[in-house]
Amino acid sequence: MRISGPDAFTVADRIFRCRGKPPSARPAGTFAIGHVIDGEQVIDQALLLIMRAPHSYTSEDVVEIQGHGGRQCARRILRCALDAGARSADPGEFTQRAFLNGRIDLVQAEAVLDLIHARSERAAAAALDQLEGRLSDRFNALYDDILLIAADIEATLDFPEDELPDTVMPDLIRRTADAVTRMETLIASWDEGHLLRDGALVVISGKPNVGKSTLLNALVGHDRAIVTGTPGTTRDTIEEDLVIGGIPIRLIDTAGLRDTDCEIERIGIQRTRSRMEKADLHIYMVDASQPIDDQEQQVIASLPPNRSLLLLNKIDLTDGSSNFSARVPSIETSLIQSAYGEQVKEMIRSILAGRMDLEARPHAAISERHRRLLSTAMDELQETRTMLEAGAEDLVALASSRMRTALEQLGAVTGRTYQEELLNNIFSRFCIGK
Ligand SMILES: Nc1nc2c(ncn2[C@@H]2O[C@H](COP(=O)(O)OP(=O)(O)O)[C@@H](O)[C@H]2O)c(=O)[nH]1
Ligand SMILES: [Mg+2]
CATH class of the missing domain: 3.30.1360.120 (Probable tRNA modification gtpase trme; domain 1)
Structure with a gap:
């Protein structure tokens, strides 16, 4: 206690x-x-x-x-x-006090929550990196630089236009552009942060009886879903958490896509469709021993290339020459043999690895809250740059106020500026005692 x-x-x-x-x-x-x-x-x-x-x-x-x-x-x-x-204590109150007393900033406080909820070793290591202030350092460095640029822009206002040295404006424009680039780099790390914090949503879909539940069982390593030869066995979605290559995965086995009179199955199919839209990776399965029908052709043609995997299953029932070429990554499997489960895992890992650098040491990446603030700040900076490039004096005054707005947004990330509501929002998600 x-x-x-x-x-x-x-x-x-x-x-x-x-x-x-x-x-x-x-x-x-x-x-x-x-x-x-x-x-x-x-x-x-x-x-x-x-x-x-x-x-x-x-x-x-x-x-x-x-x-x-x-x-x-x-x-x-x-x-x-x-x-x-x-x-x-209220939820998160100890951490909130640490923040209010200035021992940690808001980004570090959020890292405490990420660390507690981390679902893989990699996610935990990234949260610890953030807790130790590495992400805050990047935000602070950016903040300090922009503050300097803002001060220098304001200083130019004191000069009569024709007395301003020629090098000053180009230099301010270059520094502003450089800050924009650094923001872009930070924003690009959101995808990685999202995968580590929320886990990757991996959805398995396909017609009934192609082997979807068999795949779920192979990936989680035990008989989670009921597998039978009767089409329509899985009527609701089944969810399981697992970790592949350090990435937390939420795996969803869905009701097979088909027209049906069963009310439960129909609701299940609706869920399947809405899950597919949100998926970080969509595994679409077909039975390779059967001709691919029109509906399947359509789905395959509409799969987004960088977040889909096509699985041609039951190749043990074919003569081994499926010759199917797809525009998305694909793999032939016979999931009744356990070795194929590992192969599919490796495929999943390599596709998701395209969205984050799995070879690098785990490092903090930005969250959705950071992304929203950064995007607004970046828009303001872009505007500033355009105005500076246009060069008219009244625009320079405007540019400097835009710059101030960018600073406010950036300051809200680490909590230099904050509103009560924001704190409630963050700390109410903690449990009591943290
Ligand atoms: N021959 C063969 N049968 C398979 C394979 N994978 C799954 N099955 C069988 O196909 C049937 C339907 O599998 P299931 O996973 O329930 O399909 P779902 O309806 O897509 O979930 C079951 O009898 C499985 O044992 C495979 O690779 N080869
Ligand atoms: Mg099933």
Whole structure:
């Protein structure tokens, strides 16, 4: 249990009894062994860790009590602390205080949440990189440079136009363009951030009975979906989480696409279609031992090339010469043999790897919130640049105010400027105690 704030030691003195000095008289960075007490009654044996402002998670005075755990013990210790004057923390409140006290910025605070929710080792490593401030550094460097450009643009306003040295404007334009390029690079990392944070949505579709559920089972490694020779066995969508090549995957097995009188199956098919639209990777399966019909031809022709995989399954039932050439990556499989599952995994990995550098050390990438702010800031900078290039003096004044707007947007990313609502939005997603 963590107690943070100016009265942390007052509470600790009331509920913790140890030999020697009371908690409030002990130095930072030490621990005491003793008992959590409720009046005269002993609740638990525990360790008490002592941290003092500003050297703690929240930058405030903090004591942490380590009891034996378990529901009853923990609840009783909490009860004692509440009776002694503490109050329950709100979700994410410790991290929020760390932010408000200036120990971390908003991008780092978000990284705490990403780290907790990380679904693969790679995602966790990227979150840690962000927590340690590597992404913030890039935002801050950009902010500082733009601030300088803005100041230099404003300085030109004090010059009579004909006295401004010739090199000044071209230099400002070049620096603005350079900042735009750096923003573009940051924005381009969104795709990677999205895959690591949200996981890649991989949707398997195809006509009934082509082997979709068999594929799901092969990929997750156990019999998750019911597989039968009866078409229409899977009527609803089935979702499973797994990790392929460090990328968290949400795998969805769908109801086969066909006309049907069954109401449940029809709703399932609607879901399939809406899932397919959102997919990061769409695996479309056909039965290679059967002629490909018109409906299948149509789907194959409309598959987006960089996020589709065509699977020609049941090649064990063919004479081995399918000769099918598609404009999207494709693979022939016989999923009743387990080796093919691995091959499909490798295909999935290599297609998704095209959207992020899997060879590189895991690094922080921007989130959707960052992307929105960055895009607005970038638009403003582009405008600034156009105005500077046009060169008229009244435009230069306008350009400098555009630049200020860009700075505000950029400042909101790391929380130099923020509104209460934004904080609520971010920290309410944390659990209590973080
Ligand atoms: N011969 C053969 N049968 C397969 C293969 N893959 C799946 N099946 C069989 O095809 C039938 C339908 O499979 P299922 O995964 O339920 O198809 P779904 O309707 O697309 O989900 C089952 O009897 C599977 O065992 C394969 O590669 N070769
Ligand atoms: Mg099925």
